Amino acid sequence: MRLREFYPPIEPYVSGLLDVGDGNEIYWEICGNPAGKPAVFLHGGPGGGLLPDFRRLFDPDAYRIVLFDQRNCGASRPSAADPHVSLEHNTTPHLIEDIERLREHLSIDRWLVFGGSWGSTLALAYAQAHPGRVTELVLRGIYLVRPSDEAWTFTPAGIANLFPAEWASFRDAIPAAEQHDLIAAYGRRIGDPDPAVHLPAARAWLDWELSANTLLPVEPPKLDDATVVTFARITHHYISNGGFLAHDALLSGIERIRHIPAVIVNGRYDMKTPPNQAWDLHQAWPEAEFHIVEDAGHGGSEPGTRHHLINATDHFRL
Numbered sequence: 001m002r003l004r005e006f007y008p009p010i011e012p013y014v015s016g017l018l019d020v021g022d023g024n025e026i027y028w029e030i031c032g033n034p035a036g037k038p039a040v041f042l043h044g045g046p047g048g049g050l051l052p053d054f055r056r057l058f059d060p061d062a063y064r065i066v067l068f069d070q071r072n073c074g075a076s077r078p079s080a081a082d083p084h085v086s087l088e089h090n091t092t093p094h095l096i097e098d099i100e101r102l103r104e105h106l107s108i109d110r111w112l113v114f115g116g117s118w119g120s121t122l123a124l125a126y127a128q129a130h131p132g133r134v135t136e137l138v139l140r141g142i143y144l145v146r147p148s149d150e151a152w153t154f155t156p157a158g159i160a161n162l163f164p165a166e167w168a169s170f171r172d173a174i175p176a177a178e179q180h181d182l183i184a185a186y187g188r189r190i191g192d193p194d195p196a197v198h199l200p201a202a203r204a205w206l207d208w209e210l211s212a213n214t215l216l217p218v219e220p221p222k223l224d225d226a227t228v229v230t231f232a233r234i235t236h237h238y239i240s241n242g243g244f245l246a247h248d249a250l251l252s253g254i255e256r257i258r259h260i261p262a263v264i265v266n267g268r269y270d271m272k273t274p275p276n277q278a279w280d281l282h283q284a285w286p287e288a289e290f291h292i293v294e295d296a297g298h299g300g301s302e303p304g305t306r307h308h309l310i311n312a313t314d315h316f317r318l
Contacts, residue, residue, distance in 0.1 A: 003303045004310040006056035017077065018068075018105055020098045022089035027075035028068040028102055032060040037135075037317055038108045040066045040099065042126075044117035044141070044300075047234025049074030049227070053301060057114065057309055062317035066111070068102060070095055070122075073230050080233045081226035083193045087237045092244040096126050103133060112316055114309075116140035116300045117273060121243060121250065124281075127260060128253035136316045137262040137288075140309055141270060141298050142278040144250050145243030149277060154183055154239075159271050163211055170208035173201065183240055190232050199225055202232035209235065212271035215297035254284045262288035263312040265305055267296030 012029035019025050029050075041054050049069050058065045071090045072080040080087060099122075103111065112135050115123030120139040127134045143149065152158035160167035171179055178185040189201035206228050210220050223231075238244065262285070266278035275292055282290040289312075293304035300309065 003307040006053060006301075006306065006310070007058065007060060008056070009052060010055050010060050012055075017075075018098075018102055020071070020094075020101050022094070023078070024071050024089065025077045026068050026071060026098055026102070027077075028066065028106075030064060030066050030106070031055045032058060032063045032065040034064060036060075036062050036064040038064045038066065038106075038111035039313070040068075040103070040111050040113055042099075042113065042115035042119035042122045043067075043070065044115075044119045045073065045231060045235055046070060046095075046118045046122075046238050047073045047080065047231045048118070049230075057306075058313050059317055063112075063313070064108075066102070066106065066108070068098075070234075071098065073234055079226065080230045083191070083198060083229070083233075087234065090234065090237065091241070092122065092125055092238075095122055096129050099126050100130060100133070109133075110135050112136045112138065112313070114138040114313070117143055117298065118238075120273075121145055121245075124250045124253075124257075125245065127257045128250070131256050131260065134257070134260050137257070137260055138265075138309060138312045138316070139262065139281075140265045140300055140305060141273045142264060142266055142281050143273045144248075144277045144280065145238075145245055146248060147242075149273070150239060150242075152274065153272070159212055162271060166208060166211035170204055170211075173204035183236070186232075187236055187240055190229075190236050195225075198229060202229045205232040205236065209272075213297065214299040214302060215267065215269050215295065218299075251280065251284045254281075258285060258287060261316070263291070263308070263315075264288050265291045265293065265308045265312070267293045267298060267302065267305055269296065270298040272298040 015029035017025040069076040078085045174185045296302040296305045
């Protein structure tokens with residue numbers, strides 16, 4: 001089988017900043033065909049921001065592709081890179097309403113919603129809040145934000161067993177007396193206004209996040225300090241608050257979206273969002289098309305995963 005490649009690189013034909021209240025503005029852009037089928041891309045992290053390759057998951061002749069940076073990351077303002085910027089108004093309900101404001105601002109009635117990793121969480125939450133606005137869902141690297149899902153990533157009983165050296169670096173960046181609660185210990189450091197304190201903690205946090213991102217090791221991206229602090233602050237904010245979702249909220253809300261055509265894709269060897277989460281979603285929602293990619297980890301650009309995602313957007317363009 002010949003695996004699908006990304007569509008060619010493409011640039012936005014329009015972009016802007018949208019005031020979403022609470023002193024926040026979100027950066028948005030549109031690519032592709034102005035008369036095409038509307039689709040919105042929800043990035044991961046949270047706090048990961050946009051990458052140019054995200055635009056390339058859609059046929060630019062068929063889709064009006066909307067992308068945006070979620071609150072306080074990427075080109076959205078103010079940036080969480082400034083330790084004095086409050087994240088009080090950065091929660092899942094806020095992000096859901098930001099998506100709705102953007103849809104209304106762009107005069108879009110209904111759209112396909114695409115989300116990977118944290119983006120899959122947000123896509124499910126948005127669709128369950130506004131099912132009448134969603135034509136289809138494309139979901140990758142399913143993240144349900146349950147306590148068991150967080151324990152897999154942040155306790156010694158989970159992924160640490162597969163990445164012991166990387167876990168040791170993450171753990172030992174914190175003094176032994178505080179290692180019983182690493183999330184709280186990192187929170188104190190990442191939230192410290194002194195760069196000498198928050199920057200090393202943010203880099204250690206990001207190193208752990210990236211350590212298990214793909215099936216085969218890849219060169220980690222070289223990120224500037226602002227991007228590292230932004231990602232660490234926002235990701236920690238959501239993890240320490242349970243994603244601002246009730247326990248099992250996403251699975252218990254499936255009845256509201258059962259009628260929406262959907263594709264679920266997850267790597268067999270996804271160490272960040274292991275396939276049990278995708279499986280649990282599929283068990284609750286057997287009507288959704290389900291793919292386990294046998295030679296993939298968590299990365300959305302890994303060949304097998306990319307193949308299924310582009311097949312899905314191509315199918316739904318019709």
